[in-house]
Amino acid sequence: MTSTSETRTSTGPTTGLSPLDVVRAAVAVEAAAEGEPQQMLPAEAYTSPEVLAWERRHLYAGSWTCLGRVDELLPTEGKPTTQRAVMVGDVAGLLVRDGAAEQGTVRLFANTCRHRGHELFGGEESSQRRSITCPYHAWSYALDGSLIAAPGFRAVDGFVAEDHGLVELPVHLWGGWVFGHALHPLGSPEVPSFTEHLGELDRLLSPYGLGSLVVAERHTYEIAANWKVVAENYHECYHCPLIHPELCQVSPPDSGDNYDLPGAWVGGSMVLRDGMATMSLTGELVATPLPGVDPRKVEYLHLLPNLLVSAHPDYVMAHRLVPLAPGRTWIECSWMVLPGPDGEVPSAAGAAEFWDITNRQDWGACESVQRGLASPHFHPGPFAPNEDAVAHLVRTLGRAYRTGRLVP
Numbered sequence: 055m056t057s058t059s060e061t062r063t064s065t066g067p068t069t070g071l072s073p074l075d076v077v078r079a080a081v082a083v084e085a086a087a088e089g090e091p092q093q094m095l096p097a098e099a100y101t102s103p104e105v106l107a108w109e110r111r112h113l114y115a116g117s118w119t120c121l122g123r124v125d126e127l128l129p130t131e132g133k134p135t136t137q138r139a140v141m142v143g144d145v146a147g148l149l150v151r152d153g154a155a156e157q158g159t160v161r162l163f164a165n166t167c168r169h170r171g172h173e174l175f176g177g178e179e180s181s182q183r184r185s186i187t188c189p190y191h192a193w194s195y196a197l198d199g200s201l202i203a204a205p206g207f208r209a210v211d212g213f214v215a216e217d218h219g220l221v222e223l224p225v226h227l228w229g230g231w232v233f234g235h236a237l238h239p240l241g242s243p244e245v246p247s248f249t250e251h252l253g254e255l256d257r258l259l260s261p262y263g264l265g266s267l268v269v270a271e272r273h274t275y276e277i278a279a280n281w282k283v284v285a286e287n288y289h290e291c292y293h294c295p296l297i298h299p300e301l302c303q304v305s306p307p308d309s310g311d312n313y314d315l316p317g318a319w320v321g322g323s324m325v326l327r328d329g330m331a332t333m334s335l336t337g338e339l340v341a342t343p344l345p346g347v348d349p350r351k352v353e354y355l356h357l358l359p360n361l362l363v364s365a366h367p368d369y370v371m372a373h374r375l376v377p378l379a380p381g382r383t384w385i386e387c388s389w390m391v392l393p394g395p396d397g398e399v400p401s402a403a404g405a406a407e408f409w410d411i412t413n414r415q416d417w418g419a420c421e422s423v424q425r426g427l428a429s430p431h432f433h434p435g436p437f438a439p440n441e442d443a444v445a446h447l448v449r450t451l452g453r454a455y456r457t458g459r460l461v462p
C-alpha cells in the first residue's frame with residue numbers, strides 16, 4: 055500500500071477547479087491507490103449544484119433510473135392509463151402503454167414535441183387517451199410515437215410525417231418496476247446494457263418474486279440531505295447501536311456480509327436474532343412468509359442510482375430516491391407483500407411502523423451529516439472496517455465520475 059491518509063487528501067483548499075473537477079481529482083487519487091477508497095468523497099460531491107446536475111444527467115438519465123411500479127404508473131384496471139409524464143434524471147420522458155392492458159408494450163419517449171419542442175405533458179400528468187396530442191399546435195402522435203396529424207401541413211411540399219415521430223428512449227421492466235434511460239435514444243450503441251446493470255442482483259433477488267408482490271403500505275419523505283448521504287447511511291450499521299435501539303433488538307448490527315459481485319449495485323445481508331421472524335417491533339411476521347427465501351436473512355441491496363431494496367422473509371421494502379437539490383431528496387418508501395390466493399393484500403402495518411421509526415432516525419442523522427458537510431472545517435474522514443459497503447459505493451461512484459459509467 056503506497057497511499058496514506060495524507061496522500062489521499064488531495065482536495066484541500068484547491069483553487070481554480072470547478073466542484074466537479076475537485077470531486078474527479080479526489081476519486082482519481084483513490085483510483086490510483088490500491089484497494090477500496092479509504093475515505094468519503096469531498097464535500098463538493100454533496101453540496102454542489104454542478105455535481106448534482108452532472109449526476110442527474112449521467113448517473114440518472116445516463117444509466118437506468120427506477121421510475122416506480124408499473125401498475126401504479128400505468129394502471130390497467132378500469133379504463134387503462136395509456137401515458138404519463140416522468141422525469142428520468144434531468145430529462146423529461148413520456149411513459150406509454152401501447153396496446154391492450156397488460157399485454158401492451160411499455161414504451162418511453164422524450165417528452166418533447168417534434169414541431170417546436172413544447173412538452174407533450176407537464177409535471178406528472180397522465181392520460182387515458184389513445185393518442186398523444188401536443189397542447190401547443192395539436193400535432194398528434196400514435197402510442198407507438200408515429201406522427202398521425204400535423205394541422206396545416208397537408209399541403210406542405212416535402213413534409214414527411216415519418217420523419218417527425220417522437221424520439222423513443224430505452225425502457226425496461228424488472229421486478230414490477232419501470233427503469234428508464236434517457237440520455238441516448240433506443241437502439242443507440244451508447245445505451246448501457248440493462249442486464250449488465252443488474253448483474254448478479256437478478257439472481258440474488260429472484261427468490262423474492264418481486265414482480266408478484268404488491269404495495270401494501272407507502273410513506274413519502276422529503277429530507278434535507280444529498281441522495282448519496284442517504285445511500286451511504288443505508289450501507290452501514292456502524293451507526294445502528296447509537297441511533298437504532300429498535301433495530302438492534304431484532305438484528306445484531308454487526309451481523310452479515312457484504313457482496314462484491316457484478317452489476318451496478320452495492321449491498322449485503324444481515325441476520326435476524328434467534329426467535330425473531332422479521333424486522334418488526336416485536337420480531338413477529340407481519341405478512342405471509344415469501345416461499346423459498348432464507349427465513350433468517352434480510353438483504354440490503356442498492357441498485358444504482360436510486361433504488362434501495364430491503365428484502366425480508368415476509369415483505370420487501372423499497373426506497374426510491376429522487377434528488378431535488380444538492381441538499382434535498384424526495385424518498386418514496388414502499389412495503390410490498392405477497393397477496394393471498396383470493397387477491398387479498400395483507401396489511402404490512404407492522405413493517406411500516408418499525409421502519410418509519412428507523413427511517414426517521416436515519417433521516418435525522420443524514421440531515422445532520424449534510425449540515426456538517428457544509429462547514430468550512432469539514433474534511434473527508436476515514437471509513438471504519440465495517441463501512442466496507444460505503445467504500446464499495448464510493449468506488450463505484452468514483453469510477454462513474456471518471457468514466458461516466460456505473461458498470462466498467
Ligand code: FES
Pocket residue numbers: 167168169170171172188189190191192193
Ligand atoms: S410544439 Fe407541439 S404542436 Fe407545436
Ligand SMILES: [Fe+2]
Pocket residue numbers: 287293294298415416
Ligand atoms: Fe440506519
